[in-house]
Amino acid sequence: MTRLLIKNADVITLNDHSDVLYGTDIAIVDGRIRTIGAVPPDLHPDETIDASDHVALPGFFNAHTHAAMTFERGWADDLPFDRWLNERIWVAESALTREDVRWGAYLAAAEMIRSGSVGFADHYFFMDEVADVVKEAGLRATLAWCVFGMGADTEIGKGLEESIAFVQRWQGAANGRIRTVLGPHSPYACPPAFLETVAQRAAQLGVGIHIHLSEFRDQLENSLAKHGVTPVRFLEQRGILDQPTIAAHSIWITPEDMDILQTKPVHVVQCPNCHMKLGMGVTPVPDLLARGVNVALGTDGPASNNDLDMLEEARLATLLQKSHHLDPVILPAEMALRLATQNGARALGFSDSGVIAPGRCADLLLFDFRKPHLRPRHNLLSNIVYSAKSPDISHVIVDGRVLMRDGQLVTLDEERILYEAEKRALRLVKQDMHGVRAYNGGQKK
Amino acid sequence: MTRLLIKNADVITLNDHSDVLYGTDIAIVDGRIRTIGAVPPDLHPDETIDASDHVALPGFFNAHTHAAMTFERGWADDLPFDRWLNERIWVAESALTREDVRWGAYLAAAEMIRSGSVGFADHYFFMDEVADVVKEAGLRATLAWCVFGMGADTEIGKGLEESIAFVQRWQGAANGRIRTVLGPHSPYACPPAFLETVAQRAAQLGVGIHIHLSEFRDQLENSLAKHGVTPVRFLEQRGILDQPTIAAHSIWITPEDMDILQTKPVHVVQCPNCHMKLGMGVTPVPDLLARGVNVALGTDGPASNNDLDMLEEARLATLLQKSHHLDPVILPAEMALRLATQNGARALGFSDSGVIAPGRCADLLLFDFRKPHLRPRHNLLSNIVYSAKSPDISHVIVDGRVLMRDGQLVTLDEERILYEAEKRALRLVKQDMHGVRAYNGGQKK
Numbered sequence A, B: 001m002t003r004l005l006i007k008n009a010d011v012i013t014l015n016d017h018s019d020v021l022y023g024t025d026i027a028i029v030d031g032r033i034r035t036i037g038a039v040p041p042d043l044h045p046d047e048t049i050d051a052s053d054h055v056a057l058p059g060f061f062n063a064h065t066h067a068a069m070t071f072e073r074g075w076a077d078d079l080p081f082d083r084w085l086n087e088r089i090w091v092a093e094s095a096l097t098r099e100d101v102r103w104g105a106y107l108a109a110a111e112m113i114r115s116g117s118v119g120f121a122d123h124y125f126f127m128d129e130v131a132d133v134v135k136e137a138g139l140r141a142t143l144a145w146c147v148f149g150m151g152a153d154t155e156i157g158k159g160l161e162e163s164i165a166f167v168q169r170w171q172g173a174a175n176g177r178i179r180t181v182l183g184p185h186s187p188y189a190c191p192p193a194f195l196e197t198v199a200q201r202a203a204q205l206g207v208g209i210h211i212h213l214s215e216f217r218d219q220l221e222n223s224l225a226k227h228g229v230t231p232v233r234f235l236e237q238r239g240i241l242d243q244p245t246i247a248a249h250s251i252w253i254t255p256e257d258m259d260i261l262q263t264k265p266v267h268v269v270q271c272p273n274c275h276m277k278l279g280m281g282v283t284p285v286p287d288l289l290a291r292g293v294n295v296a297l298g299t300d301g302p303a304s305n306n307d308l309d310m311l312e313e314a315r316l317a318t319l320l321q322k323s324h325h326l327d328p329v330i331l332p333a334e335m336a337l338r339l340a341t342q343n344g345a346r347a348l349g350f351s352d353s354g355v356i357a358p359g360r361c362a363d364l365l366l367f368d369f370r371k372p373h374l375r376p377r378h379n380l381l382s383n384i385v386y387s388a389k390s391p392d393i394s395h396v397i398v399d400g401r402v403l404m405r406d407g408q409l410v411t412l413d414e415e416r417i418l419y420e421a422e423k424r425a426l427r428l429v430k431q432d433m434h435g436v437r438a439y440n441g442g443q444k445k
Helices: A067-072 A081-093 A098-114 A127-137 A160-170 A192-205 A217-227 A231-238 A255-261 A272-277 A285-290 A310-325 A333-348 A380-386 A414-428 B067-072 B081-093 B098-114 B127-137 B160-170 B192-205 B217-227 B231-238 B255-261 B272-277 B285-290 B310-325 B333-348 B380-386 B414-428
Strands: A003-012 A020-029 A032-036 A047-050 A054-058 A060-065 A117-124 A140-147 A178-184 A208-213 A245-249 A266-270 A294-297 A364-368 A393-398 A401-405 B003-012 B020-029 B032-036 B047-050 B054-058 B060-065 B117-124 B140-147 B178-184 B209-213 B245-249 B266-270 B294-297 B364-368 B393-398 B401-405
Touching: A003 A380, A047 A401, A054 A333, A054 A380, A060 A245, A060 A266, A060 A294, A060 A310, A060 A333, A067 A081, A067 A098, A067 A117, A067 A127, A067 A414, A098 A117, A098 A127, A098 A393, A098 A401, A098 A414, A117 A127, A117 A333, A117 A393, A127 A140, A127 A160, A127 A178, A140 A160, A140 A208, A140 A333, A160 A178, A160 A192, A178 A192, A192 A208, A192 A231, A208 A231, A217 A231, A231 A255, A255 A285, A266 A285, A266 A333, A272 A310, A272 B310, A285 A294, A285 A310, A294 A310, A294 A333, A310 A333, A310 A380, A310 B272, A310 B310, A333 A380, B003 B380, B047 B401, B054 B333, B054 B380, B060 B245, B060 B266, B060 B294, B060 B310, B060 B333, B067 B081, B067 B098, B067 B117, B067 B127, B067 B414, B098 B117, B098 B127, B098 B393, B098 B401, B098 B414, B117 B127, B117 B333, B117 B393, B127 B140, B127 B160, B127 B178, B140 B160, B140 B209, B140 B333, B160 B178, B160 B192, B178 B192, B192 B209, B192 B231, B209 B231, B217 B231, B231 B255, B255 B285, B266 B285, B266 B333, B272 B310, B285 B294, B285 B310, B294 B310, B294 B333, B310 B333, B310 B380, B333 B380
Parallel strands: A003 A047, A003 A054, A060 A117, A117 A140, A140 A178, A178 A208, A208 A245, A245 A266, A266 A294, B003 B047, B003 B054, B060 B117, B117 B140, B140 B178, B178 B209, B209 B245, B245 B266, B266 B294
Antiparallel strands: A003 A020, A020 A032, A054 A364, A364 A393, A393 A401, B003 B020, B020 B032, B054 B364, B364 B393, B393 B401
16 A cells, blocks of 8 residues: 655645645555545645645546557657658558557556656557556556458458457556557548447447547548448447547538537547648537537547647647637637546546545656746636646656656666667668668767 | 857758758857857857757848736736727836836846746836837847827826937947837827828838838728828838837728838738737738738737747747648748748848847857657747747857856846736736735735
8 A cells, every 4th residue: 555645735626626735745555645624633644745836637548549659759740640650650650669659658657657647548559568568667557459340351450350359458457547449540541341240249348449530531431432431430330439439630611510429428539730631620528518429539640640739638638629619718728638647547447546536546646846937827727728838747646656757767777768669660661761861860961 | 258068959041041950069269159069269268158959040020019018917917909009008018117117128138038928118107218128138139219299298198209319329239139119009099190200210210110000900991991091001101110110009991001011121020929829810921921021020019918938929820821721731830930030030130030040149048948848849930939938048049148047047137027926917017906806915815
């Protein structure tokens, strides 16, 4: 049993009353928040953190990413989507090894902890490597092995049976910090019968599904031309949406699609930074929220974002809707934080996270407010959403364990990760292929 | 004569060839870059900075702000514009004192140096205080005392003659780091005859003008109804646009307006974060650039942004256009950096800044790339625009002088600034007025 005491914090609870507490103490026992305020006299903490001038916030949940794609960060920018995918991403991934995914995931884990993510929904290949890294890093994750259901599938994705074996190996591992779901790629990249099989197997296993949905306008148009229905209706007809489903993107959806989504256990994930960068469009988040759909936020992979910064996603979630609708009140700062924290926790199946309250999971962050851009403190929540940067996060606590203390990573060897991950990434993408200037490791020319 | 040597930096020059140099040395003598590459044998530097694993970039120029409004950061969020202005901003500013502006400007200067701004265009009141702070901080600035030209003007803005006296006191001060312009508020808040007088006096003084232009759609509609012409045409008819003019915002402009702007010495300033947050619209930056108009970026005041972070403005400048036009190639990362650096330098009249090249002003930044979110280094420029955060900036050099060294401010007493500025800000806005939760200074309740 580990006992942690956080002293004198200002606390944005994100509870149902939107309570903000000033200069209070948080007692944590065995992964859960025991008290806020009066410290139990028998606490005898193993560690005490002085949080004066710091603000506590529930940790972020990144509800859609491909974490190991850190190795492609900056490798495919300012390109049309087809060139981005065909000339860059698939070329680099064709040479991907199990060890590459491991080091890409290590780099991602270091970045996620530093930027305040306490959990993430990953959708990629060689997922045992990612699970190992999650376990070691101390994070939470809901992991899906991406499958296509075509022919022998791909070299790196061995197909549905392997992804089911992954589920059976890892569901509930690492003290419940690891959850698993099935990961069919998308309506357009999976045959209809395969999607029906995935839905049946997910129901049998009692796990959810994580899938890409309606990312670009042409996907909507192609689905209507090929199947006579929208991608949402197509998935509904395959039975996919009867399972708890993380539906990433959901940009080009109709009012009738929203009628479907609001009756199903679907979690829509907007990735504002990625959607803006690739010119994809704007997920109708206010409409979905008004219908009671759970909307969360994700970064997507670092090849399309280009980082794993959920604080930035929260800020962009509110800025993008305000700009798109020319309406400064349409999605307030507090709602953006709820999307990035508790709504993501719910999408990933970690519903005891996302609120700072007694009895809830101790998954929380401290922001160091001793910075010019975080003063004055008229409104702590506003300062976090509109002014704070992820490096202002000084401490990250997951399941009651300190993963970052005063800006230092506790569970990971960051220096080795930076070195190994970069070495592998530079080799993998063969920098001289597409006119990207080669980085020579800082050697003089 | 001060001599500075930066060793082993990777350098994004932003020169005409878009050169990126790896592991090279920059020699700085008396405020100017003397050499890049071979170090002069007679340099004998006063200070040597080891820039291994760091990336050098020209410093940012914030081309439109009201810096001292730091005291209203977080005081007026998620409100319709009329309530933002009438219930919050003008209420707080009605009690503004000279000393408040001084400490608000100190807080802004600390934040600007930390986030890599080397110069800014300020438009506010009590500008002698701001000029004093600029001189002490070591920054560059182009300063305008805001005037309205109505009645006795305002209590805090004493009118055109005072703003002209300010120009005469400060033009070229602080080794040329301070420049001045005239600051009529806007076409809608200044009488026509007054604007004509301002244009004449600016021409006589040989200084430019800094003005708000076409911020909201109703300003365009009201101008057409009242004057029969757009705000741009209205300013042209008053003679304003014949002077070098910083035209902040310029959102609701017509193709005919752009015909005017491209023939005049006008610098358009987009403030992407502010425009998104207040739901104002999208400045047609690609069209303006195609017409050869100089477009720069600004933050606007911290009451509407809510920070002074030009790196974030550069990122939003590219993301916003891509999203607005559903086009991932419309405004590439490098162009966004040019808007935020050299185009701003040009708008402010510091044309020798904005490029890292021999003979140019030594106004530059170092980014510390020893961070997970900045690896791998496939593309240093892309990593800065799409992944870096302003706290990754470790060193800021202006006019050859180090203003921040390894994250420590050199010219300002940051601890005192945080304390004094917050104390004044909390008093000024009377926190209990509008249901904003009062910050009690971290004392337990």
